[in-house]
Amino acid sequence: MENVYKVINDTLVNLINEIWELEEKAIITEEFKDISNNDMHVIEAIGMGEGGNMSSIAKKLNITVGSLTIAMNSLVNKKYVERKRSDEDRRVVYVKLTPKGKQAYRHHEDYHERMTQAILEKLDETELPVLMKMLDALTEFFKGYSKGSNL
Numbered sequence: 001m002e003n004v005y006k007v008i009n010d011t012l013v014n015l016i017n018e019i020w021e022l023e024e025k026a027i028i029t030e031e032f033k034d035i036s037n038n039d040m041h042v043i044e045a046i047g048m049g050e051g052g053n054m055s056s057i058a059k060k061l062n063i064t065v066g067s068l069t070i071a072m073n074s075l076v077n078k079k080y081v082e083r084k085r086s087d088e089d090r091r092v093v094y095v096k097l098t099p100k101g102k103q104a105y106r107h108h109e110d111y112h113e114r115m116t117q118a119i120l121e122k123l124d125e126t127e128l129p130v131l132m133k134m135l136d137a138l139t140e141f142f143k144g145y146s147k148g149s150n151l
Contacts, residue, residue, distance in 0.1 A: 012138075026111045032104055034078050040108050042071050043080060043101055051096025053086075080104060 024037040032040070045060040046052065058068040072095060075081040080101035086092035097105060123131060 023111065027108050029107070032107065035075070035080065035104065039071060039075055039080070040104065042068070042075060043097065043105050044108055046081065046095055046097055046101070046105075048097065048102060048105055051094055054093045054095065057095065075101070 020037070027040050028035070028037060035043075042057070042061065045057050054065050054068055054072070058065045061068065072081060072083065076083055078100075079098055081095050082098050084094050084096075086094060119131075
């Protein structure tokens, strides 16, 4: 059992590191060389619709509004995002993607679709429930860890 633990642990650690590195190489292309992987995740959190307010986007990313503001300033300056204050409450700031931001969003989304499809092509229908159970366990761990219950 100790060997199984070591294999699972090593695989998870390596996989997380590889995903982060490979994602950055795949999505930060010549066209999007002026933004970082973190910027791309901010773009993903804003989404393709009408956008949202800074507080809701910061919550999605599990960061402070102050941290998001720093990233947002950069994305606004690079023309990926536009900002607008609420007419009703000037303290509320709404952001949404520009056409350039939507193009970056679709590029990032395409990478995720290719990654997911590559996994699904390797599995048959009987293996999918096991994968889903494993992913649920990882999600539960990470959510609990981020809330401090696994510290």
